[in-house]
Amino acid sequence: MRDIFNNELKQLGEDLVAMSGRVEQAITHAGVALLTADLGLAESVIADDLAIDALEQDLDERCVRLLAQQQPVATDLRVVVSALRMSASLERMGDLARHVAQVARLRYPAAAVPAGLESTFTQMQDAAVRVARRTTTLLETRDLDLAVSIEQDDDLLDQLHTDTFTAMLSGDWDRPAQVTVDVTLLGRYYERFGDHGVSVARRVGYLVTGDAAHALDPAAVRSG
């Protein structure tokens, strides 16, 4: 019985890693689609998001089944409840990658990111990919140094998000409203992506250290 349970917990962990890997691919491709106006890639991200949603649903059902059949307590219970929450964050990160791809698709064949903000969005994209990649590795290795890096990249994303507002509200900004709308939404998508990455990182921190300060949900408290 205990062996079966341990195997199931291990499988949960592997599924979170796999889900995070999918998110990593989604944001990577979404960013390339955005920055190079690649329609095919944008469409693949949009289509593949269904697979991330399905992974979440599957993982959640297994968590509930585990709770019912194994009635875990203490650390095991914490692992299962955390998996439920982390899968929700990862699913949401997949949605945000899809939203980035949708903006790229809407503007195709034009580029959604205007001249003058390419560098800012390239940096946002790089930071978001690092967040996703480190989230995957953190879930695999539980190396909390990665959690620190994820928080740092989230801070960077917040700063870059602020930079987009500074650019749009400067006297020089003379872009059509469509561009302002796109930049506003894209900035928010990337900023939220970072928040959810931190949320996963803190939950892993909580699992490893048992310290609830790691479990505060930045996706809930920090988004402006």
Added chain:
Amino acid sequence: MRDIFNNELKQLGEDLVAMSGRVEQAITHAGVALLTADLGLAESVIADDLAIDALEQDLDERCVRLLAQQQPVATDLRVVVSALRMSASLERMGDLARHVAQVARLRYPAAAVPAGLESTFTQMQDAAVRVARRTTTLLETRDLDLAVSIEQDDDLLDQLHTDTFTAMLSGDWDRPAQVTVDVTLLGRYYERFGDHGVSVARRVGYLVTGDAAHALDPAAVRSG
């Protein structure tokens, strides 16, 4: 033992109702603050959001304790896991009300909503308040007719959200970028508010009917 458990489940239900009542008050006040440039009200919404966050944390801890101590199965387990998820949605709705209030505060003493879009945002606000109020009553009564109304108001919110884009992208739009940014963000906050209301409504539907179609999370699948 069973009595204690039943009392605790009942308490969970009451706490969700109380939390939803707070969300209802938050979005009501946030909208008044937004539409009348009421700084004091905006600040109260921002401050009160901490209480909603605390309610979520408290509720979640009690859910985990219930899972550990009572080891519920079948319907009881579904109630506890659903409470965990509904509290996350309600917490997020509180955040979105806070975001609306923050935009009102940022623009004070000016109005954040430009002339020409007051009617659209008044309708969004009214729909959002109905969503919140019906969510509270649905959690209390489990009357699934309310779930249908919530879905309808969410559709209305999506339509009004689209209307804001139509206005901003029309040839007549000559507002400064700041206004375009505000309208873009406000529209998104209201649209997401509706999504999370539907998410709670479907979870109640799932609890009442046992039909998983009610449990699909629109906050995850519908936001564009």
